[in-house]
Amino acid sequence: MERKSAVRMEDVARLAGVSSITVSRVLNHPDKVAEGTRERVLAAVEATGYIPNSVAGSLASRRTRVIGALVPTITNSIFADTIDGMDDVLRPAGYQLLLGATGYSLDEESRLISAMLAQRPAGLLATGLQHQAQAYTLLRATEIPIVETWNVDGDPVDMAVGFSNFRACHAMVTCLAEQGARRIGFVSAPTTANDRAEQRLLGYRRAVRDLGLDADPALEREAKFSFHAGAERLLELLAARPDVEAIFFANDILALGALFECQRRGIRVPEDLAIAGFDDVELAAQVNPGLTTVRIPRYGIGRQAAHMILRRIEGGVVDPSVVDLGFEIVQRASTPAGSAAPA
Amino acid sequence: MERKSAVRMEDVARLAGVSSITVSRVLNHPDKVAEGTRERVLAAVEATGYIPNSVAGSLASRRTRVIGALVPTITNSIFADTIDGMDDVLRPAGYQLLLGATGYSLDEESRLISAMLAQRPAGLLATGLQHQAQAYTLLRATEIPIVETWNVDGDPVDMAVGFSNFRACHAMVTCLAEQGARRIGFVSAPTTANDRAEQRLLGYRRAVRDLGLDADPALEREAKFSFHAGAERLLELLAARPDVEAIFFANDILALGALFECQRRGIRVPEDLAIAGFDDVELAAQVNPGLTTVRIPRYGIGRQAAHMILRRIEGGVVDPSVVDLGFEIVQRASTPAGSAAPA
DNA sequence: CTGAAAGCGCTTACAG
DNA sequence: CTGAAAGCGCTTACAG
Numbered sequence: 001m002e003r004k005s006a007v008r009m010e011d012v013a014r015l016a017g018v019s020s021i022t023v024s025r026v027l028n029h030p031d032k033v034a035e036g037t038r039e040r041v042l043a044a045v046e047a048t049g050y051i052p053n054s055v056a057g058s059l060a061s062r063r064t065r066v067i068g069a070l071v072p073t074i075t076n077s078i079f080a081d082t083i084d085g086m087d088d089v090l091r092p093a094g095y096q097l098l099l100g101a102t103g104y105s106l107d108e109e110s111r112l113i114s115a116m117l118a119q120r121p122a123g124l125l126a127t128g129l130q131h132q133a134q135a136y137t138l139l140r141a142t143e144i145p146i147v148e149t150w151n152v153d154g155d156p157v158d159m160a161v162g163f164s165n166f167r168a169c170h171a172m173v174t175c176l177a178e179q180g181a182r183r184i185g186f187v188s189a190p191t192t193a194n195d196r197a198e199q200r201l202l203g204y205r206r207a208v209r210d211l212g213l214d215a216d217p218a219l220e221r222e223a224k225f226s227f228h229a230g231a232e233r234l235l236e237l238l239a240a241r242p243d244v245e246a247i248f249f250a251n252d253i254l255a256l257g258a259l260f261e262c263q264r265r266g267i268r269v270p271e272d273l274a275i276a277g278f279d280d281v282e283l284a285a286q287v288n289p290g291l292t293t294v295r296i297p298r299y300g301i302g303r304q305a306a307h308m309i310l311r312r313i314e315g316g317v318v319d320p321s322v323v324d325l326g327f328e329i330v331q332r333a334s335t336p337a338g339s340a341a342p343a
Numbered sequence: 344m345e346r347k348s349a350v351r352m353e354d355v356a357r358l359a360g361v362s363s364i365t366v367s368r369v370l371n372h373p374d375k376v377a378e379g380t381r382e383r384v385l386a387a388v389e390a391t392g393y394i395p396n397s398v399a400g401s402l403a404s405r406r407t408r409v410i411g412a413l414v415p416t417i418t419n420s421i422f423a424d425t426i427d428g429m430d431d432v433l434r435p436a437g438y439q440l441l442l443g444a445t446g447y448s449l450d451e452e453s454r455l456i457s458a459m460l461a462q463r464p465a466g467l468l469a470t471g472l473q474h475q476a477q478a479y480t481l482l483r484a485t486e487i488p489i490v491e492t493w494n495v496d497g498d499p500v501d502m503a504v505g506f507s508n509f510r511a512c513h514a515m516v517t518c519l520a521e522q523g524a525r526r527i528g529f530v531s532a533p534t535t536a537n538d539r540a541e542q543r544l545l546g547y548r549r550a551v552r553d554l555g556l557d558a559d560p561a562l563e564r565e566a567k568f569s570f571h572a573g574a575e576r577l578l579e580l581l582a583a584r585p586d587v588e589a590i591f592f593a594n595d596i597l598a599l600g601a602l603f604e605c606q607r608r609g610i611r612v613p614e615d616l617a618i619a620g621f622d623d624v625e626l627a628a629q630v631n632p633g634l635t636t637v638r639i640p641r642y643g644i645g646r647q648a649a650h651m652i653l654r655r656i657e658g659g660v661v662d663p664s665v666v667d668l669g670f671e672i673v674q675r676a677s678t679p680a681g682s683a684a685p686a
Numbered sequence: 687c688t689g690a691a692a693g694c695g696c697t698t699a700c701a702g
Numbered sequence: 703c704t705g706a707a708a709g710c711g712c713t714t715a716c717a718g
Binding site: 008009020021024052056057059062 | 710711712713714
Binding site: 351352353363364367368371395396397398399400401402403404405 | 694695696697698
């Protein structure tokens, strides 16, 4: 903040021959100022290179133009898409994004929520419905609009926008079963501190039960987010259950890692093994064979969340406060063409 | 900022039986307060659920704990990696990231710089060395540390960290030539408002000249950032110059799009055509054949930039102010195994 | 349409 | 080790 001989509103006012209150008006409510005055002030702003100090402005007005966004990581493109969606709505409205990456740690999330609230953001976006007790205390105590994202299977602190991870996974397993598979493996993402991953796993299990499929625990694996882990789990699963007909991976990166491993080993997809993923990243449509997956509204979640926050900032009522944006099963060549008409 | 009956420092002070100045000390310079006092204050903070108002704090101290980061887009994982690197250094130091996506528009960049400076960030990261005149005026007028990234071929406003896009491309073309190719195509990213892309194109052209390769303009194409565009340019280039031996794409996404297209069309890589990319995204090592590419320090750029900013905030001298983190040619199976020992 | 006064909630020297 | 006073640079009612 230390700009040498920084020009303040008062300096602009003096040059324009008005009071600083008028400068403030020109900048914030230009229509409440006479045109001639406005032009003189604007000229003075230009001449001095004045940049308003929004720290002071925010303190005086008790409102900032900053929205906090908490995501597990920004290096996973799915969250980058959500942030992109937020930004596309927020930026034109004059808001800026304060970004926080929790690294899938609820401890870190709590610390970040605290640090963000200290900045008095006008709103907050969080990922998932699962938080630490301390985080809940903070979130409930604040008056600002809060949107929890990527999950609608639970009770939000305030608002939520996302889709049902549970039903999406249930639907995909149903599809695979309709295509003839009875022995369907599932490779989960780590479920610790990740309610979305947990719901996906539960959705798989429920579908297996509902459809009377093979429920062997050996068909379930867990893998960190990487191509490599997908390939590894594929091999483990094939070793443990050589008769597995399809493997459903909790995200596309795992599924693609497995698909590439199949290419290397000459395992024919889907003839020898069907593979399905989750997320519908751009790459899923590019590989050969194309990856069957679950398309989710990554970008739309960000847009919708931003709209809900803006509406509340403007004093509006947001109803419903939980928005389910749905999902879509995308059939590609990595699974046998099915008659399924899902979701 | 409107927290119902928001607790202020004064409330904490009253409960702890001290002045608010002492509360401020406990929070900012805990070692300057007697232990008993400190504990009482901390207990009062806890009891009241006090969250310091850093807007007020920043105004009074004339410093924020916010660093602005301007990138073309966050949906391209290469910039996400750089932001990740920044955040990993900045977060432990108590700084938060204010994110701005310019969408590869220098106009938008100018607006964002202005908006960010209004927040009085403690430092600023920008992408590239190319900006609008207005942006230069703003950047030069401010006293805060500024790091321009992803390019060291030019004069930074303040500090810079990156690598030479020019030399990286020159080196890759040299490698391809050493492996026997004389007719090397180049698919550039759009060079408008993108000095990194421009340097890459210039590096290609210079290498073609230096090595006396086929310099046909028909060997040069431009493509937006997508798998699809990579596939398209591949086909166009093959149609225009069926004798092309190698195609060097200005980023991995284009190269991979082309590689997938080759898979679909039965074009053998590298026997029929060698393909090289730029960035070394994780996927490059996963596909079959693996993609020869240029590895660049995406994450390291963010870390280094953050360190330089922090050092300057702390009053230190940063020398040199331009840091070239280098690049590395990664030979994989998409080009004929070469004897090249580049960079 | 424009301005004087008060105040936003902190931190910074300066005392003691 | 602790506190009273001043001030950071704006905006908000309230007048006129």
